[in-house]
Amino acid sequence: MRKIVLASSSPYRQQILQQLSLPFIAVAPQFIEEIDPNVAPALLVRHLALGKAQSLAETYPDALIIGSDQVFVDQRKRPIGKAGNLQAAFHQLKQMVGRTHCFYTGLALLDSRSGIVQTDYATFSVSFRQLSDDQLFDYLQREKPFDCAGSFKIEGLGIALMEKMAGEDYNSLIGLPLIKLVSMLEIAGVNVLGN
Known part of the structure; x- marks a missing residue:
């Protein structure tokens, strides 16, 4: 089987990929992410995912490299970044309560031997409940999600902020669209469920 490389240092993406029971290594990409708010989110995330995968192609010249x-x-399709601290995170969440927002997750699979590239993206929307300032501060002090886009961790206590969620692949919300990845791997010759 070809070597599979996950171009990510995210423990969340690594946990998701482990669900497929395929051997892989995770390596931090050598890629500087630049978020251009003037680029459509679907194009932006595909570009960023591909950049991460391509950044490891020379180091792994005979591998299938996954970028995400x-x-x-x-609601206006403006990027919401990582807050970095308690006050900024509170401000972010305060703006989001009672509204629906969307995650765009880009995916790239690069065959570094042939140079063949597959890219795609998935969306997942989250609708926030109406919450008081005290509830928001309680959440932020308990979970400290300051390094997460939108200042919440859906795989943790952040689920308590939600009224509803909708999308085709829950894994894309956490950071790696597995349903699309399985199809890409099969095109690249890796059958996740055996021969």
Whole structure:
């Protein structure tokens, strides 16, 4: 079987990929992410995912390299970044309560031997409940999601912020669209469910 490389240092993406029971290594990509708010989110995340995969192609010249990146956007399709601290995170969440926002998750699979590239993206929307300032501060102090886009971790206590969620692949919300990845791997000759 070809070597599979996940171009990510994210423990969340690594946990998701482990669901497929395929051997892989995770390597931090050598890629600087630049979020251009003037580029459509679907194009942006595909570009970022591909950049991550391509950044490892020379180091792994005979591998299938997976890149994935995510942008969280508000109702006007403006990117919502990582807050970095408590006050900024509170401000972010305060703007989001009672509204629906969307994650765009880009996916790229690069065959570094042949140069063949597959890219795609998935969307997942989240609708926030109406929450008080005290509830928001309680959440932020308990989970400290300051390094997450939108200032919440859906795989943790962040689920308590939600009224509803909708999308084709829950894994894309966390950072890696597995349903699309399985199809890409099969095109590249890796049958996840055996021969």
